[in-house]
Amino acid sequence: MIRFGIMGAGNIARKFADAVSKVDRAVIAAVASKSTERAESFARQNSIPSFYGSYEEMLKRDDIDAVYIATTMNYHYENILECLKWDKHVLCEKCMVLSHREAEEVFALAKQKRLFLMECMWVRFLPKVQKVKQWIAEGRIGKLKLAQGNLGFNASFDPDSRMYSPALGGGALYDLGVYLIEVLSYFTDQKLTGIEPTVIRAATGVDETVNLNLRYGDYLVNAQCSIATKLPENGYLYGENGYIALEYLHLGNTVKLYDKDRKLVEEFDQGNANGFIYQVEEAVSCIENGKLESEVASHQMTLDCCKIFDKCFE
Structure with missing residues (x-):
């Protein structure tokens, strides 16, 4: 059983929580937000047992295996680094990071620490x-x-x-x-x-x-x-x-x-099922089998995308 923590308590995180509830080998163990009130409300509405008013409080729990990052894009880079520092596998909402340099850095650290890291390009899994x-x-x-x-x-x-x-x-x-x-x-x-x-x-x-x-x-x-x-x-x-x-x-x-x-x-x-289910199943399978990246949403996918971002903004 993979125990997820959620970082960020917005609408996209609700869809992820619903998807996890439909995957047999995964569970949401906690949610964290910069607002304790918002985290508590999210936990209550989504039947999550624990909530925190700071990310570090959740990340220092040894029983959290992986973290889903659902904060705004400008915080993704630092959020990923913080999760990896606490030895957590990471699923991060798109865009995972905003530059090729940031992508190279987070992937290198994840590989060094033998941790799974994936950008949540959920459409590829549909x-x-x-x-x-x-x-x-x-x-x-x-x-x-x-x-x-x-x-x-x-x-x-x-x-x-x-x-x-x-x-x-x-x-x-x-x-x-x-x-x-x-x-x-x-x-x-x-x-x-x-x-x-x-x-x-x-x-x-x-x-x-x-x-x-x-x-x-x-x-x-x-x-x-x-x-x-x-x-x-x-x-x-x-x-x-x-x-x-x-x-x-x-x-x-x-x-x-x-x-x-x-x-x-x-x-x-394909029908009307929650489209996030398929990426959750992939992440759980990869983590259980010791893989550091998904073959469907690979590190190279994100690196190439960030290279395109850099070219557009140079």
Whole structure:
């Protein structure tokens, strides 16, 4: 049984707690927040036995095996280091860190201490994404050549909000682009070889709208993300003999396979289960088997994504 502690008591942590409750070999043992009142309320609402008003109080417990970090992005780097210092395995919400240097540092420390560390790119673990991976491996659309995807919504401009504040890790890339990068790159084994970004910045300096052209060998990815306009939020994978549509790329349940004449060949619906369940199952399995990283959401996935961030903000 893997005993989790939760760091941060916001809405995303509720979804994680619900997912853990549906996994046989895991349990939430405690939650910590900078606010004791908030931690207590979260614990009561989610049937968690212990709560703390400081992270260190929870981390010093020997019976906590792993920590799920659900704080705001600007704190992830220091939160990960603190968890590793206390010898805890770590699952950290996206974006795990905000630069390639930070990613290299936390992964190196985790490996040195023989601890599991994973960015929670939960979409990679979804049954629909695994089905797409299977279709491509089976050659159902021939050799994969190109991917397109977009995610965007119109966030009201507020310089102090999480979306628009540089201090809080605001911007379209950290909030939305990470999905496009880390999901669309999952369908190739080729290495990242080219990054060509176009970035439109808001008055606060954060990236408001971004167009990315990425190259993985002979596989090209074109992606757009924005916090200034609503986008269709679909993804497409094009092969030599057909294409695959991921409707509502990260939150939808359906994927469709088409032949080269645009005829629907197969459709897969994964249902409405809590999508976090699958990444929890993976993390539990990895920790139980002494693995330091997941093959699905690998360290290289995060390192490549952070390299793209650095290029966009240089």
